[in-house]
Amino acid sequence: xxxxxxxxxxxxxxxxxxxxxxxxxxxxxxxxxxxxxxxxxxxxxxxxxxxxxxxxxxxxxxxxxxxxxxxxxxxxxxxxxxxxxxxxxxxxxxxxxxxxxxxxxxxxxxxxxxxxxxxxxxxxxxxxxxxxxxxxxxxxxxxxxxxxxxxxxxxxxxxxxxxxxxxxxxxxxxxxxxxxxxxxxxxxxxxxxxxxxxxxxxxxxxxxxxxxxxxxxxxxxxxxxxxxxxxxxxxxxxxxxxxxxxxxxxxxxxxx
Amino acid sequence: xxxxxxxxxxxxxxxxxxxxxxxxxxxxxxxxxxxxxxxxxxxxxxxxxxxxxxxxxxxxxxxxxxxxxxxxxxxxxxxxxxxxxxxxxxxxxxxxxxxxxxxxxxxxxxxxxxxxxxxxxxxxxxxxxxxxxxxxxxxxxxxxxxxxxxxxxxxxxxxxxxxxxxxxxxxxxxxxxxxxxxxxxxxxxxxxxxxxxxxxxxxxxxxxxxxxxxxxxxxxxxxxxxxxxxxxxxxxxxxxxxxxxxxxxxxxxxxxxxxx
Numbered sequence: 010x011x012x013x014x015x016x017x018x019x020x021x022x023x024x025x026x027x028x029x030x031x032x033x034x035x036x037x038x039x040x041x042x043x044x045x046x047x048x049x050x051x052x053x054x055x056x057x058x059x060x061x062x063x064x065x066x067x068x069x070x071x072x073x074x075x076x077x078x079x080x081x082x083x084x085x086x087x088x089x090x091x092x093x094x095x096x097x098x099x100x101x102x103x104x105x106x107x108x109x110x111x112x113x114x115x116x117x118x119x120x121x122x123x124x125x126x127x128x129x130x131x132x133x134x135x136x137x138x139x140x141x142x143x144x145x146x147x148x149x150x151x152x153x154x155x156x157x158x159x160x161x162x163x164x165x166x167x168x169x170x171x172x173x174x175x176x177x178x179x180x181x182x183x184x185x186x187x188x189x190x191x192x193x194x195x196x197x198x199x200x201x202x203x204x205x206x207x208x209x210x211x212x213x214x215x216x217x218x219x220x221x222x223x224x225x226x227x228x229x230x231x232x233x234x235x236x237x238x239x240x241x242x243x244x245x246x247x248x249x250x251x252x253x254x255x256x257x258x259x260x261x262x263x264x265x
Numbered sequence: 266x267x268x269x270x271x272x273x274x275x276x277x278x279x280x281x282x283x284x285x286x287x288x289x290x291x292x293x294x295x296x297x298x299x300x301x302x303x304x305x306x307x308x309x310x311x312x313x314x315x316x317x318x319x320x321x322x323x324x325x326x327x328x329x330x331x332x333x334x335x336x337x338x339x340x341x342x343x344x345x346x347x348x349x350x351x352x353x354x355x356x357x358x359x360x361x362x363x364x365x366x367x368x369x370x371x372x373x374x375x376x377x378x379x380x381x382x383x384x385x386x387x388x389x390x391x392x393x394x395x396x397x398x399x400x401x402x403x404x405x406x407x408x409x410x411x412x413x414x415x416x417x418x419x420x421x422x423x424x425x426x427x428x429x430x431x432x433x434x435x436x437x438x439x440x441x442x443x444x445x446x447x448x449x450x451x452x453x454x455x456x457x458x459x460x461x462x463x464x465x466x467x468x469x470x471x472x473x474x475x476x477x478x479x480x481x482x483x484x485x486x487x488x489x490x491x492x493x494x495x496x497x498x499x500x501x502x503x504x505x506x507x508x509x510x511x512x513x514x515x516x517x518x519x520x521x522x523x524x525x
Contacts, residue, residue, distance in 0.1 A: 058410065142372070143372040143373065144374075163371075163372060166372060167370055167412075167413075167414070168370075168372065170367050170414055171414065192373065213268070213366075214368065216362065216364065216367040217367050217370050219326070219331055219362070219367075220360075220362050220367050220368045220370065221370065222331060222355070222378075223329055223331065223355055223358075223360045223362075224355065224380055224381035224384060224428065224429070224432065225352060225355045225356065225381055225384030225385055225432075226380075226384060227352075227384070230380075231379075231380065231383030231384050232383065232466055233371075233376045233379040233383050233392070234376065235377075235389075
């Protein structure tokens with residue numbers, strides 16, 4: 010159970026400049042970076058190369074090997090599939106590319122999705138690889154994300170594998186008595202287990218709440234880990250968005 | 266051995282826990298407690314024995330005011346359990362629940378142990394010292410930054426004990442502390458609990474464990490306390506045990522044991 014959990018972890022432990030930055034600084038830096046990328050005109054092709062270069066710089070600083078980033082980019086695949094379709098199904102001026110007639114606006118649209126999407130995905134991968142999930146949540150809290158939301162995410166993080174293990178046990182119990190979940194006729198059984206799992210999780214929630222009350226919980230999580238960011242942390246984190254703004258600005262000026 | 270070895274005959278002063286005529290019915294009408302009286306003096310370790318459904322957990326939930334609204338009173342070190350004092354009551358009464366996965370809800374051991382004292386207003390170095398001390402007492406200091414789900418069941422139960430130790434409780438309340446533990450973890454936990462020398466109420470149907478840890482015991486059945494006395498005497502009374510659905514494990518004969 011715990012082994013599988015480790016393999017799925019996005020966080021890669023390390024002690025680099027990027028790892029040491031306060032989580033809220035990194036969150037804001039990534040968010041600004043993505044906004045800048047998205048607002049860059051899609052025809053300024055070179056700017057996207059420059060953005061990719063900036064991310065490569067961050068990855069190098071954080072000692073995140075490119076192989077890992079590329080493997081994790083697999084989450085993007087559904088969007089890529091849609092982007093690839095665009096040049097075929099879009100209307101408007103057609104261009105011939107190696108004998109196939111493609112839509113020009115479709116090509117541009119596909120490029121737009123692919124380039125901006127990939128840059129956003131890589132930025133998030135870098136964030137997740139250099140920030141522990143729990144500190145990420147603390148960072149969100151520092152950025153005034155409502156505490157309730159942060160608590161919900163925190164409990165999700167803590168209890169995902171408790172509930173997963175419970176689900177696994179229920180499946181084994183089902184199959185031990187000859188139920189094959191694949192059979193469409195037994196879908197009803199699977200649906201009932203899902204309901205039972207929901208009720209069990211709800212009851213667990215109640216017990217957890219009792220345990221929290223017993224230790225003085227009054228509705229807000231007390232600050233246990235200090236993630237306050239110093240000026241230097243903000244300054245270092247600001248480097249990425251500032252460089253991105255510079256790239257974007259030159260992109261806009263060259264367009265005129 | 267200090268006061269913990271002493272049996273009923275009377276240490277004076279304020280009792281750590283005093284329950285008087287406690288009766289409670291759940292909102293659906295099911296009456297779980299019919300007037301429970303129990304007094305625990307500082308330093309005592311007492312076992313509350315009873316079969317499933319005897320009202321043990323209902324009793325536990327009254328000790329820190331999670332359940333209230335029935336008849337009777339609960340007093341912790343002279344302070345009545347009422348909504349006005351809940352915060353202090355919950356500091357004084359440390360409940361360790363049965364399933365450590367319910368009790369350990371924070372992402373890491375450190376944060377979980379810090380949760381209670383942080384709710385009491387502790388911050389910074391003071392908080393850190395409190396956390397380390399509590400974990401040290403249960404031998405789990407090396408696991409400070411581990412997520413609870415990476416620990417074995419026995420380790421999780423020990424961390425659960427540390428989460429309430431960190432609040433410096435007046436009385437430690439354990440709900441089925443030996444459930445689901447393998448024999449080695451069971452013994453390790455017993456050693457830890459004996460070392461703590463804290464006033465303890467242990468709710469269980471594990472009779473040998475009660476005998477090992479608690480000089481005094483009460484039997485709770487159908488919402489009342491039906492017997493009270495030295496644990497050894499109660500366990501030697503076959504009739505009494507049988508009447509209340511309590512059984513010793515096969516081959517275990519308390520009469521042949523010499524109890525300290």
